[in-house]
Amino acid sequence: MPQFHDLINSNLIQGKIFFDKSLENLTWLKVGGKASCLYIPKNKEDLAVFLKHIDSKVKISVFGRLSNVLIRDGGISGVTILIPPSFSQLEIHKNNKITLGSGLLDKNVSQFAYDNNLGGFEFLSGIPGNIGGAIAMNAGCYGSEIKDIIDEVLILEKDGELKSYNNEEMNFSYRNSTIKTDQIIIEATFQGRHENKSNIKEKIDSVISSKEESQPSKVATGGSTFKNPKEVKAWELINSSGLSGYKIGGAMISPIHNNFFINTGNASAEDFEKLGEFVIHKVEKHHGIRLEWEIQLIGESIDDI
């Protein structure tokens, strides 16, 4: 990739660039191949310079904490961009509005909102990604989601220009938004509401304890594997298809929460994908409902390269 070597040598870029960098240990599922070029920007200005200097035909894939992705074993071609914790703007405005950098961890945002008597952010205490990932996925739990609190999103387009999108323009739906793979969320403004600390704490405690009671902890997982179909939970369909604890290679359906797949230690991305496809097939056979992946399948399988 001579283009990128030239960029590094030019000293125009302050962030870090790696070639053929394994992503396995960076993902929550602890599987996946290499990024042919991994770029971790220093800040949004650095990122804009980078985008302006690369060929517009180069494929771009952007991620946060990699908690909702299954990166295939063949890795990712083009440029993979990871938004680091240094994208950490935290500004509080009048009327209970706050602006948040996309690299902030969801749980830290929930804590910040608590510290400042802002209600509406409690659900973020149960989600392991960062704010950019939460916006792109319209993340949510227990009846609340990003769509309920977001006002405006600042996005860096592939040509290096910044553009603002309001809530409506983001087209949020269940675990989805309008974001395309080459649009990068830089920051967003959220609308909170004034609330007393004891109410906020009660809600945060309830989110955390509900998660602890119902989901596996201290294991490599990507959270919910499939979206819940209307009126029925994906885990119920998987359970009643007799698949609790089912395993392919090192990938297993968690017996604690059947919509969570876990890495028992030596899984490959292919094991997870095969397990997912097997579940989709079995559930459709038993219930006539076709499950849809919530985890994003990214990159190439070994057979493709």
Ligand SMILES: Cc1cc2nc3c(=O)[nH]c(=O)nc-3n(C[C@H](O)[C@H](O)[C@H](O)COP(=O)(O)OP(=O)(O)OC[C@H]3O[C@@H](n4cnc5c(N)ncnc54)[C@H](O)[C@@H]3O)c2cc1C
């Ligand atoms: C144990 C566990 C529990 C979970 N519980 C929940 C839950 O309760 N509710 C829920 O909704 N999710 C849950 N998840 C899934 C996941 O944590 C969320 O979807 C989270 O918001 C993803 O954030 P991330 O930073 O890890 O995104 P990534 O996994 O890195 O990326 C996810 C998607 O967002 C895009 N993206 C990420 N950052 C940016 C950016 N800056 N600009 C543009 N696009 C971007 C990526 O391209 C990708 O398509 C859980 C996951 C785990 C492992």
